[in-house]
Amino acid sequence: MIEKELDVVIIGSGAGGGAVASALGPLAAAGARIAVLEWGPKLREHEFTGQELEMARRLYFDRGGMLTRDLGMTLAFGRGYGGSTVVYTGTSLTVPPRVIVKWNVPGLDSEDVLRRSEKVLEQNNVHLLDEALLNDNNRLFRDGCRRLGWAVEQFPINVKGCQGAGLCNLGCPNAAKQGTNRVQLPAAERQGVKVVANCRVERVEERGCVATVVPSPLGEPSAWEPGEYRIRAKAVVVCAGAVNSPALLLRSKLPVALPALGLYFTAHPALILVAQHARAITNHQGHPKSFYCDQFARTDRFLLETCMYFPFTTAKSLAGFGAEHSKLMSGMDRLQMILVLALDDARPENRVTIGSRGEPVVDYSLSERVLDSLHEAMKASARIFFAAGAERVHAPAGQRFLIESSERDRLDELIPRSGVKPGKVPIAAAHLMGGCRMGSSLTDSVTDCWGQVHGLPWLYVADASLFPGCAEINPYVTIMALADRVAERVAASLEKN
Ligand SMILES: Cc1cc2nc3c(=O)[nH]c(=O)nc-3n(C[C@H](O)[C@H](O)[C@H](O)COP(=O)(O)OP(=O)(O)OC[C@H]3O[C@@H](n4cnc5c(N)ncnc54)[C@H](O)[C@@H]3O)c2cc1C
Ligand code: SF4
CATH class of the missing domain: 3.30.410 (Cholesterol Oxidase; domain 2)
Structure with a gap:
């Protein structure tokens, strides 16, 4: 087991992980040791071929077709440097204030979310197409x-030099779509954040995690040699997405009981x-x-x-x-x-659990x-x-x-x-939310309004799993806005220690 000592470890590099990495960039520039551990590969430009089945295999978890337990719905989400932002379409809406009011998370107000959303729109060159x-x-x-x-x-969409190839959901082959792979992750890396591709985090441990780097025939070589790693960090930020974040925490056997972990999963069927x-x-x-x-x-x-x-x-x-x-x-x-x-409404019975090998299993009844x-x-x-x-x-x-x-x-x-x-009409979902929802009570939430896991001051969540209910719009801007909040709290906690 190779040992690593860091200040912050960020697990996952999608909308949430990319936003946290970029917000913590100045800390890295000032000397903090920060790494993003990403399960999937960092593809080279020529590996974005626009071929449907090939890119589904390269960029999606389960080729974009993970089934819910009852086989009633498929779930599509990305795996790779940039996560689902590599395959999203780039529509960039801010959340209606009424949704934040409905979420009813003490300490979270729509003004703060909208202010941070504006920052995302600016970073990502969001505009209306001519x-x-x-x-x-x-x-x-x-x-x-x-x-x-x-x-x-x-x-409004987030493109720069879009050539109208129509291949956004297969990874833009023209580097036009402004996902975290194009904007936040490169910016963070320029400031000294290390992004480690092909690195799957197996479990979270007290102030750290255990991960495996596996060589991949695709993409750039990982920043770390293949092998098993035990990483110690002052703060662990879980950004593995609404399916994998709850699954990772469930297989981690955390020292506190989190009865709401995995529950209230929503998906915009x-x-x-x-x-x-x-x-x-x-x-x-x-x-x-x-x-x-x-x-x-x-x-x-x-x-x-x-x-x-x-x-x-x-x-x-x-x-x-x-x-x-x-x-x-x-x-x-x-x-x-x-x-x-x-x-869809957030219901406790719609939830992420884990199978016998620790893999995610999603129960969702329509x-x-x-x-x-x-x-x-x-x-x-x-x-x-x-x-x-x-x-x-x-x-x-x-x-x-x-x-x-x-x-x-x-x-x-x-x-x-x-x-x-269910079963007669083909239902799919790509807006996956909840499972580590924010709130104030341990019985029906996993984190506080700053993404800090109840009872574990070193552990944070910063991705779509934080949503207490569905977003009622395309969610990525809101995920990044919430992740920016979490990063602010992580930075403050490092300064205190
Ligand atoms: C086809 C498609 C189109 C979409 N279009 C839009 C759109 O136009 N507008 C919009 O607002 N939203 C859109 N979305 C939704 C949006 O992309 C997602 O809601 C958002 O990216 C989710 O962010 P996240 O950080 O929660 O997870 P993700 O972006 O999915 O990132 C999670 C990352 O964590 C990594 N990971 C998981 N487990 C581990 C582990 N154990 N160890 C290490 N790494 C791990 C994954 O590989 C992944 O890279 C779309 C989604 C899809 C699939
Ligand atoms: S060039 Fe434009 S339309 Fe084509 S894949 Fe890229 S962002 Fe999508």
């Missing part, structure tokens, strides 16, 4: 919503919906995600967003198979797509309320597709594979609620 760069898939969504009189907003136009539209060229509609966020509890996925992901998102499936897929250049996100939201969202999306001029719509819960535009007035009958069942 009208000329919007593709048909995005414009059709906007026009469809407007024809229906529904609120539609443009997403999502559907990918498609419609067919009579002619080819620009859908794969151009940034994939420019608009969203939150008209129904407070009533039917769902959001609609533009999206454009790749052949494998699209094919697995359609209900049915055989000739009709193959025919629809063979005309991908005519497809318009919408992503539906259900806004509530009737979530299924209602997905049902209403399916019908609302069909209305947008038809208002945008689509010839036919595929609704996974529909009575038949395709609904024709001549049937647009019969959506309530043709898309019955009874068709929205």
Whole structure:
């Protein structure tokens, strides 16, 4: 076992870990020994090939398809230098203050979160794309919503020199998307923070952790030699994401009981919906995600967003198979797509546990309320597709594979609620939240409002697992804002000691 002595160890390099590393950069420049331990590789530029299956293997945990225990939903999250920010789409929204109020964490106020969010927007070059760069898939969504009189907003996105390759979810091959791999981690490294790739943390121990560095055929060599490490540190900051942070802490056998650890996992359960136009539209060229509609966020509890996925992901998102499936897929250049996100409630039974080898296992049961939201969202999306001029719509819960535009007035009958069942409609999630939620009481939270784990003054959490409930928007900016808060507290604790 190789021994290492550090001041701060940060576990994970995604939205949370990257934000902590960059906020602690000045301390590293002043001599503090700070390292980020990242399970996945740091890919070289030429290894971003844009090939769907290859990049899914290289950049995602379980190739982007980790299943919940009951097989009802797949979970997509990244693994590598930059974590899920390497594969996110880069839409950059700040959390509505009402969500922070609803979270009801004593000591956490929306003004502080918004102030820190502004810092993230600035760092990441967040702006609205010019009208000329919007593709048909995005414009059709906007026009469809407007024809229906529904609120539609443009997403601010975090790109620099975007070439419209449409490959954001496979890792941008043009270095345009401003994830932590492009912004916060390189900035932290310039200040002396060490980022150790291919380094999996096995468990957290009193003021430290145990990790293994494994050689990888991909990416740059790790900053540390292959081997097993015992790392001692004054502060340990867990940023392994909403699935892996609770799992890591659960297998660590911490000296305090944390009854809420792993509980209250939320995911914005999502559907990918498609419609067919009579002619080819620009859908794969151009940034994939420019608009969203939150008209129904407070009533039917769902959001609609533009999206454009790749052949494998699209094919697995359609209900049915055989000739009709193959025919629809063979005309991908005519497809318009919408992503539906259900806004799920935090429930203790939805949770992360660990299996016999310490691996994460996620229990998530789709509530009737979530299924209602997905049902209403399916019908609302069909209305947008038809208002945008689509010839036919595929609704996974529909009575038949395709609904024709001549049937647009019969959506309530043709898309019955009874068709929205786990296992029948392909549900996926990429906004994973909770499991180490903030709060004040040990019984229903894991950390305080500064991310410090109850009863363990040297242990912090700084990632999406802190969320007490779902974000009701795309979450990365809020994760980074919260991580920035945690870093401030870590820095203050080092100064005290
Ligand atoms: C396809 C996709 C598209 C998305 N698009 C958007 C978007 O447009 N806008 C938005 O706001 N959000 C988006 N998201 C969500 C957003 O990317 C995530 O919410 C955010 O990155 C989560 O941050 P995190 O720090 O919690 O975890 P992550 O960013 O997932 O980082 C966790 C890191 O920890 C590492 N790790 C895990 N376990 C260990 C261990 N034991 N030892 C060492 N390292 C470990 C992982 O390898 C990973 O790199 C998207 C997500 C996906 C998957
Ligand atoms: S659309 Fe822009 S950000 Fe996305 S992969 Fe292409 S160049 Fe990169």
